Amino acid sequence: MAEHGEPYIPASESPLELTVRVIVVGILLGILMTAANAYLGLYAGMTVSASIPAAVMSMIILRSLFKNVTILENNAVQTMASAGESLAAGVIFTVPALLVIPNLWDDIKLLETTIIALLGGLMGTMFTIALRRLFIVEEALPYPEGVACREVLVAGEEGGEGSQAIVYALGIGAIYGLMVKGFQATHHKVEGAANFLGTKIYAGMDLSVALLSVGFIVGIRIASFIFLGGMFGFMILVPIYGLINGWGPGESNVEQFTYIWKNQIRFVGVGAIVVGGLYTLWSMRKSIITGISKALKTNSLDDENLLRTEIDLPMKFVFVFCTVIVAITFLFYWWKTGSLILSLAGAAFLAVTAFFFAAVAGYIAGVVGSSNSPVSGMTIATLLFTVALVWIIGDLMLGLSTPTLMLATMLIASIVASSAAIAGDVMQDLKTGHMVGATPRIQQTAEIIGVITGALVIGPTLKLLHNAFGITEEACERQIEQAILAGSENIRSCDNALLAPQAELIGDIVRGAFVGDVNVQMIILGIVIAVVLIWLKMPVMSVAIGIYLPLGLSVPIMLGGIMSYFAFRSAHLRVDGELRDKPSKDAVKAAEDVENRGVLIGAGFIAGESILGVLVALLIVLNIDLTEIFKTGVLNNFLSLLFFGWFVLVFLWLATRTLPKNSNLISDFIAVLIDILKKVLIMFRTAR
Numbered sequence: 046m047a048e049h050g051e052p053y054i055p056a057s058e059s060p061l062e063l064t065v066r067v068i069v070v071g072i073l074l075g076i077l078m079t080a081a082n083a084y085l086g087l088y089a090g091m092t093v094s095a096s097i098p099a100a101v102m103s104m105i106i107l108r109s110l111f112k113n114v115t116i117l118e119n120n121a122v123q124t125m126a127s128a129g130e131s132l133a134a135g136v137i138f139t140v141p142a143l144l145v146i147p148n149l150w151d152d153i154k155l156l157e158t159t160i161i162a163l164l165g166g167l168m169g170t171m172f173t174i175a176l177r178r179l180f181i182v183e184e185a186l187p188y189p190e191g192v193a194c195r196e197v198l199v200a201g202e203e204g205g206e207g208s209q210a211i212v213y214a215l216g217i218g219a220i221y222g223l224m225v226k227g228f229q230a231t232h233h234k235v236e237g238a239a240n241f242l243g244t245k246i247y248a249g250m251d252l253s254v255a256l257l258s259v260g261f262i263v264g265i266r267i268a269s270f271i272f273l274g275g276m277f278g279f280m281i282l283v284p285i286y287g288l289i290n291g292w293g294p295g296e297s298n299v300e301q302f303t304y305i306w307k308n309q310i311r312f313v314g315v316g317a318i319v320v321g322g323l324y325t326l327w328s329m330r331k332s333i334i335t336g337i338s339k340a341l342k343t344n345s346l347d348d349e350n351l352l353r354t355e356i357d358l359p360m361k362f363v364f365v366f367c368t369v370i371v372a373i374t375f376l377f378y379w380w381k382t383g384s385l386i387l388s389l390a391g392a393a394f395l396a397v398t399a400f401f402f403a404a405v406a407g408y409i410a411g412v413v414g415s416s417n418s419p420v421s422g423m424t425i426a427t428l429l430f431t432v433a434l435v436w437i438i439g440d441l442m443l444g445l446s447t448p449t450l451m452l453a454t455m456l457i458a459s460i461v462a463s464s465a466a467i468a469g470d471v472m473q474d475l476k477t478g479h480m481v482g483a484t485p486r487i488q489q490t491a492e493i494i495g496v497i498t499g500a501l502v503i504g505p506t507l508k509l510l511h512n513a514f515g516i517t518e519e520a521c522e523r524q525i526e527q528a529i530l531a532g533s534e535n536i537r538s539c540d541n542a543l544l545a546p547q548a549e550l551i552g553d554i555v556r557g558a559f560v561g562d563v564n565v566q567m568i569i570l571g572i573v574i575a576v577v578l579i580w581l582k583m584p585v586m587s588v589a590i591g592i593y594l595p596l597g598l599s600v601p602i603m604l605g606g607i608m609s610y611f612a613f614r615s616a617h618l619r620v621d622g623e624l625r626d627k628p629s630k631d632a633v634k635a636a637e638d639v640e641n642r643g644v645l646i647g648a649g650f651i652a653g654e655s656i657l658g659v660l661v662a663l664l665i666v667l668n669i670d671l672t673e674i675f676k677t678g679v680l681n682n683f684l685s686l687l688f689f690g691w692f693v694l695v696f697l698w699l700a701t702r703t704l705p706k707n708s709n710l711i712s713d714f715i716a717v718l719i720d721i722l723k724k725v726l727i728m729f730r731t732a733r
Contacts, residue, residue: 052354052479052480052481052482053116053195053199053202053480053481053482054115054116054117054481054482054483055482056352056353056354056355056482058482059353060115060116060117060118061115061117061118062115062117062118062120062121062483062484062487062488063121063487063490063491064118066107066110066111066118067107067118067121067122067125067491068125068494070103070106070107070122071103071121071122071124071125071126071491071494071495071498072125072494072498074099074102074103074106074122074125074126075125075126075128075129075130075495075498075499075502076129076498076502077126077652077656078099078126078127078129078130078133078652079129079130079132079133079498079499079502079503079506080133080502080506080655080656080659081130081651081652081655081656081658081659082130082133082134082655083133083136083137083503083506083507083510083659084506084510084543084655084656084658084659084662085255085259085651085655086133086134086137086138086545086547087137087141087507087510087516087543087544087545087548088253088255088543088544088655088658096123096127096191096194096470096473096474096477099122099123099126099127099130100119100120100122100123100194100197100198101197101211101645101648102126102211102215103119103122103123103126104119104198105211105212106122107119107122116198116199116202116481117481117482117483117484119198119202120198120477120478120481120483120488121483121487121488121491123194123198123474123477124474124477124478124488124491124492124495125491125492125494125495125498126495127470127473127474127495128166128170128467128470128471128474128491128492128495128496128498128499129495129496129498129499129502129503130470130499131466131467131469131470131471132162132165132166132463132466132467132496132499132500132503133499133503133506134466135162135165135166135424135459135462135463135464135465135466135467136158136161136162136165136459136463136466136503136507137503137507137545137547137548138424138462138466138547138548138551139161139424139455139458139459139462139463139547139548139551140153140158140161140459140507140548141153141507141511141516141517141520141545141548142455142459142548142549142551142552142555143452143455143552144511144516144517144520144548144552145517145519145520145545145548145549145551145552145553145556146451146455146552146555146556147523147556148448149448149451149452149455151523151524151527152508152511152512152524153504153507153508153511153516154504155504155505155508156504157381158503158504158507159500159501159503159504160377161456161459161460161463162463162499162500162503162504163496163497163500164370164373164374164377164460164463165399165459165460165461165462165463165464165466165467166463166464166467166496166497166499166500167366167370167493167496167497168367168370168395168399168403168460168464169399169403169406169463169464169465169466169467169468169471170467170468170471170489170492170493170496171363171366171367171370172367172399172400172403172404172407172464172468173403173407173467173468173471173472173475174357174358174363174471174489175360175363176403176404176407176472177357177472177475177485177489178355178357180407180408180411180472181411181472181475181476181479182355182479186408186411186476187411188411188472188473188476188477191472191473191474191475191476191477191480192476192477192480194473194474194477195476195477195480195481198477198481199481210642210645210646210649210699210702211645211646211648211649212649213646213649213699214645214646214647214648214649214650214653214696214699215649215650215652215653216649216653217254217649217650217653217692217695217699218254218255218258218649218650218651218652218653218654218655218657219653219654219656219657220653221254221650221653221654221657221692222653222654222655222656222657222658222661223657223661224688225252226657226658226661227657227660227661227664227671228671228672228675228677229671229672229677229679230677230678230679230680230688231252231679231680231684231685231688231689232252232679232680232682232685233251233252233253233541234249234250234251234252234597235249235250235252235682235685235686236248236249236250236299236597237249237298237299238297238298238299238301238302239298240298241284243288244284244285244287244288245283245284245287245292245298245301245302246280246284247279247280247283247298247299247302247596249299249595249596249597249600250597250600250601250686251595251597251598251600251601252601252685252686252688252689253601253654254650254654254689254692254693254696255650255651255654255655256598256601256602256605257601257602257604257605257608257647257650257692257693257696258605258646258647258648258650258651258696259602259605259647259651260601260602260603260604260605260606260607260608260609261605261606261608261609261643261644261646261647261696261700262605262609262643262644262647262648263602263605263606264606264609264610265606265607265609265610266584266606267584267587267606268602268603268605268606268607268609269603269606270583270584270587270588270591271587271588271590271591271594271599271602271603272591272599272600272602272603272606273588273591274314274587274588274589274590274591274592274593274594274599275591275592275594275595275596275598275599275600276591276596276599277588277591277592278306278310278311278313278314278591278592278593278596279302279306279310279595279596280596282310282313282592283302283305283306283309283310286305286309286310287301287302287305292304292305293305293308303595306595308564309564309567310567310592311567311592311593312553312564312567312568312571313567313568313570313571313574313592314550314571314589314590314591314592314593314594315550315553315554315567315568315571315593316567316568316569316570316571316572316573316574316575317571317572317574317575317578317585317588317589317592317593318425318550318571318586318589318590318593319425319429319554319568319571319572319575320571320572320575320576320579320585320589321575321578321585321586321588321589323425323429324575324579324585353484354479354482354483354484354485355485356484356485356486357485357486357489358485358486358489358490367396371392371393371395371396372392374391374392374395374460375388375389375391375392376388377456378391378392378453378456378457381452381453381456382439382445382449382452382453382456383449384439384443384445384449384453386438386442386443387435387438387439387443387445387453390434390438391434391435391453391456391457394430394431394434394457395457395460395461398427398430398461399460399461399464399465402427402461402464402465402468403464403465403468404468405465406465406466406468406469406472407468407469407471407472411472411476424458424462424465424466424547424551425551425554427458427461427462427465428454428458428462428551428554428555429554431454431457431458431461432454432554432555432558432559434457435450435453435454435457436450436558436559439453440559447559447560450559451555451556451559451560454555454558454559455551455555458551467496471492474488474492475488475489475492506659509659509662509663510543510659510662511524512662512665513661513662513663513665514541514542514543514662514665515539515541515542515543516542516543516545516548517542517543517544517545517548517549518539518542518544519549521539521542522539525539544594544595544598546590546593546594550593571589571592574592575589604693605647608693608696608697608700609640609643610717611697611713611714611717612636612639612640612643612697612700612701612704613636613639613640614713614717614720615639615701615704615708615710615713615714615717616632616635616636616638616639616704616705617632617633617635617636618708618713618716618717619635619704619705619707619708619713620632620635620705624716624717624720635703635704635705638703639700639701639703639704642699642700642701642702642703643700646696646699646700647696647700650696697710698710
C-alpha cells in the first residue's frame with residue numbers, strides 16, 4: 046500500500062475515472078443520499094457526512110455489476126453522491142424557513158428552490174476549486190474525513206469487509222423504517238408527563254435507529270452535551286416556568302408541557318445558538334484569517350507543467366463561471382424582490398460572503414473535519430449580516446414592505462448558506478482524490494455533476510415531504526387551514542410533522558428582526574446561559590442545540606453515544622485485560638476498528654431508515670395507505686420500546702464484531718459499569 050505522502054495511483058498511470066457507468070451510478074446514489082439526508086435533517090436537525098457510506102455503496106454496486114472497476118471510478122462515484130448530500134444540508138436549514146414565516150411561501154416552490162440550490166452549490170464548488178491547491182497541496186491540511194474515506198476506498202480495492210457490514214445495516218434500517226413509518230406497527234415516540242410537587246415532569250424518547258446511529262457517530266462527548274441541554278430545558282426550565290406562570294392549553298399533561306417548551310423555552314435555545322455560533326467563529330478567527338489571506342495570495346500555475354494529479358479546471362473558467370453565477374443571482378433577486386438597488390447589493394454581498402465562508406468552511410474542515418465545521422454558526426452569522434444589509438438598504442433607504450424585506454433576507458442567506466455547506470465537503474472529497482491519485486479536473490467535473498443532481502432532487506424531495514408529513518407543525522397547520530377553507534376533503538394530521546429545527550430557528554430570527562414578535566426575554570436568558578457555558582469552557586453549540594431540540598430527540602442520540610463509549614472501552618478491556626486510564630496502542634487500535642465499523646453500521650441504519658421515510662412520503666402523496674391494505678395494528682408503548690430495543694441490540698452486535706473473542710458483551714458491560722462507578726466515587730471524594 047502506498048504511503049499517505051504519495052498517491053495510491055501514481056501520476057504516471059491513467060486508469061478509468063469518469064466513465065458512463067460512474068455517472069449513472071453516481072447520479073442514482075446522489076439522488077438517494079440527497080433525499081435521505083434531507084429527511085434526516087428535517088427530522089432531527091442534523092445531518093451526517095455521506096462520503097464513507099457513498100464510497101462503500103459505490104464499491105458494492107460497481108463491483109457487483111461490472112468487472113475491472115478502478116479505485117478512481119469508486120472515488121468519482123462517492124464524490125458525486127456526497128456532493129448532493131452536503132448541498133441538502135445547506136438547503137434544508139434555510140429554504141423551509143420560508144414556510145415558517147407567514148405570508149411568504151404556502152408550499153415549497155420547485156423553481157425557486159432549485160435555483161437557490163444550483164446557485165449556492167455551484168458557487169461553493171467553484172470557490173473550493175480555486176482553493177484546492179492552496180489548502181491540500183501547499184498547506185497539506187489533514188482533512189480527517191477525507192483521509193478516512195481514502196482508507197475505505199483502499200480497503201475496498203484490497204478486499205475490505207466494510208461493504209458487507211453496510212449492506213446488512215442498510216437492510217435492517219430499511220426494515221425498521223418500513224415497520225414504524227410504513228405499517229405504523231409501533232409508536233415512533235414514547236412520552237409521558239405527570240404532576241410532581243406542584244409542577245410537572247416529563248419523559249420521552251423518539252424511537253429512531255437513525256438518531257441512535259447519529260449518537261454513535263458523534264460519540265459520547267457531543268451526545269452527552271446535547272442530552273444535557275435537553276435535560277436542562279425539559280427538566281428545569283419548563284417545570285420552573287410552569288410553576289411560576291401556569292400551564293398552557295391542552296387536554297393532557299404532555300400537551301401542556303409541550304406547549305410551554307414550544308412557545309417559551311425553545312427561544313432560550315435560539316439565544317444560546319446565536320451566541321454559540323458567533324463565538325465558534327470568533328474562537329477560530331486565527332484559522333479563518335490565515336485561510337482567507339493565503340487564499341487571496343495564491344497564484345495560478347501553468348497547467349502544462351503539472352502532473353496529471355495536479356491539473357485543476359482552468360482558473361479562467363472558474364472565474365468566468367463565478368461571474369456568471371453572481372449575474373444570475375442578481376437577476377434572480379431582482380425577479381423575486383422587484384428592487385434593482387437591493388438586488389445589486391445582495392449580489393455583491395453574495396460574491397464577498399460566499400467566497401469568505403467557502404474559504405472558512407474549507408479551511409476548518411481541513412483542520413477538524415467537515416462534520417465538526419460550524420456550518421450552523423456560519424449560517425446564523427450570514428443571516429445576521431444579511432438582516433443588517435436588507436434593513437439598511439431595503440427599509441431605511443427604499444422603504445420596502447416587510448414581506449419583501451423578509452423574502453430578500455431569506456433568499457440572500459439561503460444561497461450563501463448552501464455555498465458554505467458544500468465547501469467543506471467538496472474539499473474533503475478533493476483531499477481523498479489527492480491521496481488516491483485522482484485527476485483534480487475530472488473529480489471537479491464529477492463534483493459539479495453531483496451538485497446539479499442534488500439541486501434538481503432537493504426541491505421535489507422537500508415538496509414531497511411537506512405534502513406528506515408537513516415541514517414544521519406551524520406550516521403544516523397553516524396548510525390544513527387553507528385546505529379546509531378551499532373545501533378539500535383530503536385533510537391530514539400534523540402529528541408526524543417534521544420539526545425542521547434549524548429552519549424554525551432561522552424563521553424566528555428573521556420574523557423577529559422585521560416584525561418584532563420574537564420572545565426577547567427567553568432569548569436574553571439563552572444568551573446569558575451561553576455566556577456561562579463559554580465561561581465554563583463547555584461546547585456551547587452542542588448544549589444550545591439540546592435546549593432547542595425536543596428532549597425525545599436527545600435521548601436516542603445519548604443512547605448511541607453511550608453505546609460508542611461502551612464499545613470502545615470493551616475493546617480496551619479485551620486487549621489489555623483490564624481498564625486503564627491510558628490504554629495501550631493495541632487497545633487504541635482495536636477501539637478504532639470498532640469505531641470504523643460502527644460508523645459504517647450507523648451510516649447504513651441512517652440511510653435505510655431515512656430512504657424508507659422518503660418512500661413512505663411518496664406512498665402517502667400517492668394515497669397508498671399500507672396500514673389499510675395490510676390491516677396492521679399498533680403495539681403499545683412498552684412493546685414499542687421492546688421492538689426498538691431489539692434493533693439497538695442488533696446495532697451493538699454488528700458494530701462490535703471486530704472485538705477480540707476472549708470475552709462477551711455482558712461481562713464487558715458489567716466491567717465498564719463498575720469502572721464508571723469507581724471514577725464517579727473518586728470524583729466525589731476529590732470534590733470534598
